[in-house]
Amino acid sequence: MALEEYTKKRNFQKTPEPGGKIVNNKNGGVRFVIQKHAASRLHYDLRLEMEGTLKCWAVPKGLPTKKGGKHLAVEVEDHPVAYLDFEGTIPKGEYGGGTVMVWDHGTYLPQGKSPEKDLAGGKLHFILLGKKLHGEWYLVRLKDEKQWLVIKAGEDMQPITKKGNDESSLSGKNMRTIAQPDRAEKIGPDESKAAPLPAFQIPMMAKLAKSAPAGEWLYEIKFDGWRALALRVGKQTRLLSRNENDFGAKFPEILAAISSLKAQDCILDGEIVALDDAGRSSFQMLQAYELGETKPPLFFYAFDLLQLDGHDLRELPIEERKKRLQKLIGKSRGPLRFSASLGSDASHLLTQARKLGLEGLIGKKAASHYENGRRSGAWIKLKLLQEQEFVIGGYTEPSGSRKHIGALIVGFQKKTGLTYASKVGTGFSDQLLRSLHEQFAKIARKECPFVNLPEKRAGKYGQTITATGMRHCHWVAPTMVCQVKFSEWTRDDHLRHPVFLGLREDKSAVDVVHEKAS
Numbered sequence: 001m002a003l004e005e006y007t008k009k010r011n012f013q014k015t016p017e018p019g020g021k022i023v024n025n026k027n028g029g030v031r032f033v034i035q036k037h038a039a040s041r042l043h044y045d046l047r048l049e050m051e052g053t054l055k056c057w058a059v060p061k062g063l064p065t066k067k068g069g070k071h072l073a074v075e076v077e078d079h080p081v082a083y084l085d086f087e088g089t090i091p092k093g094e095y096g097g098g099t100v101m102v103w104d105h106g107t108y109l110p111q112g113k114s115p116e117k118d119l120a121g122g123k124l125h126f127i128l129l130g131k132k133l134h135g136e137w138y139l140v141r142l143k144d145e146k147q148w149l150v151i152k153a154g155e156d157m158q159p160i161t162k163k164g165n166d167e168s169s170l171s172g173k174n175m176r177t178i179a180q181p182d183r184a185e186k187i188g189p190d191e192s193k194a195a196p197l198p199a200f201q202i203p204m205m206a207k208l209a210k211s212a213p214a215g216e217w218l219y220e221i222k223f224d225g226w227r228a229l230a231l232r233v234g235k236q237t238r239l240l241s242r243n244e245n246d247f248g249a250k251f252p253e254i255l256a257a258i259s260s261l262k263a264q265d266c267i268l269d270g271e272i273v274a275l276d277d278a279g280r281s282s283f284q285m286l287q288a289y290e291l292g293e294t295k296p297p298l299f300f301y302a303f304d305l306l307q308l309d310g311h312d313l314r315e316l317p318i319e320e321r322k323k324r325l326q327k328l329i330g331k332s333r334g335p336l337r338f339s340a341s342l343g344s345d346a347s348h349l350l351t352q353a354r355k356l357g358l359e360g361l362i363g364k365k366a367a368s369h370y371e372n373g374r375r376s377g378a379w380i381k382l383k384l385l386q387e388q389e390f391v392i393g394g395y396t397e398p399s400g401s402r403k404h405i406g407a408l409i410v411g412f413q414k415k416t417g418l419t420y421a422s423k424v425g426t427g428f429s430d431q432l433l434r435s436l437h438e439q440f441a442k443i444a445r446k447e448c449p450f451v452n453l454p455e456k457r458a459g460k461y462g463q464t465i466t467a468t469g470m471r472h473c474h475w476v477a478p479t480m481v482c483q484v485k486f487s488e489w490t491r492d493d494h495l496r497h498p499v500f501l502g503l504r505e506d507k508s509a510v511d512v513v514h515e516k517a518s
Contacts, residue, residue, distance in 0.1 A: 113451070
């Protein structure tokens with residue numbers, strides 16, 4: 001068994017570490033964590049999610065941030081996936097005794113078709129999308145099978161600040177606070193929190209459906225914004241995207257509204273939206289707000305309640321969770337709003353939604369529970385408009401009077417790797433083109449990230465990129481995600497009439513796939 005060595009080395013009656021269990025991530029993403037570990041010697045542990053466990057290396061100096069930098073990494077036993085958010089102190093005398101802090105965490109993008117085979121072959125190329133580390137690295141095995149080099153590829157990374165190096169990316173605590181939690185209140189506000197925030201929960205996801213299914217369902221408006229979780233305890237509040245980006249500084253009014261809720265602690269699931277003059281959510285207006293081009297009304301529409309006053313509500317039926325959420329929010333006139341269920345007649349509601357120009361509906365199966373990170377089918381999407389997220393892998397040169405960028409080159413993830421879908425050349429303002437060009441300069445790369453380019457045959461609708469056409473393309477690390485509207489998918493998985501709507505800060509590139517209705 002992959003976790004046999006991990007289990008054999010630990011006494012779980014004494015250590016607070018999680019027990020060994022293989023857990024396959026059904027959400028499709030691959031996560032990583034780097035833990036700062038004050039054992040007999042201070043070092044960093046790199047852990048990559050793969051095949052239901054975490055593949056692990058002890059890295060004495062941490063990951064290099066300068067291009068070409070090489071640090072020794074020693075392979076250790078596989079750890080359980082539950083170790084991703086482990087922080088605490090392993091007692092002295094136990095294996096690995098010492099304090100453990102989540103120094104950085106996020107998702108990673110393997111750059112080969114089969115990361116498992118690449119790792120077995122002794123060379124793994126990957127991109128980290130963490131809270132602190134963003135960029136490309138290689139793991140290369142040396143003659144001693146347990147010894148590897150971790151090598152910085154791509155561009156140099158900005159050095160981590162002293163504060164960033166000392167603090168957990170998960171809890172904000174430092175090593176001293178984690179080691180001595182009973183002294184937390186004596187340490188002071190800069191080093192500790194009076195009480196920990198509720199743990200971040202990976203949001204439940206909805207499956208795209210062709211039509212309303214049979215059975216009892218409740219339907220809500222499908223908002224066109226940024227998915228977010230609000231975590232609150234006492235006076236502490238955080239607003240986080242579904243990939244744990246911090247939205248608090250962007251939306252201080254929403255943060256303040258959540259802070260004013262009459263609750264000891266709570267976790268709300270919802271959507272940050274910008275409303276147009278007709279009261280419809282508009283992703284393009286949210287993008288314009290981000291660029292400072294306009295100031296539309298902003299709201300957080302809460303549609304689920306995962307925790308309240310120390311009680312985990314996820315196993316309660318959706319109807320009960322909604323009832324408690326509505327009572328908690330009340331009749332707010334501020335930026336915090338309750339997203340109500342509209343009824344169970346999907347056909348009538350879709351007709352009304354089409355008249356109002358809405359994107360569609362979200363259906364939730366009656367009496368269903370909240371399933372973290374899963375797309376089980378208990379939540380569905382009924383779309384009236386064709387749009388979804390895509391990964392940006394490059395751009396073409398501008399022509400005519402246009403500056404900075406001609407068209408974005410976008411795609412989606414498949415088992416074989418990042419797959420090209422379309423060029424997107426409309427939906428941009430001059431300011432947006434300039435902003436994108438500046439961001440792309442920081443993640444530029446020489447190699448094309450798409451596994452199906454160049455294309456060998458001419459296609460329709462001007463979407464094909466041939467070997468000749470690739471000479472005029474510029475490539476970037478596939479870490480940025482955008483929202484695109486289009487009329488339909490073609491037979492060769494290209495897009496007809498694509499229009500750029502905005503960047504998606506709430507979704508990781510590793511999770512972007514071709515959405516197909518079932």
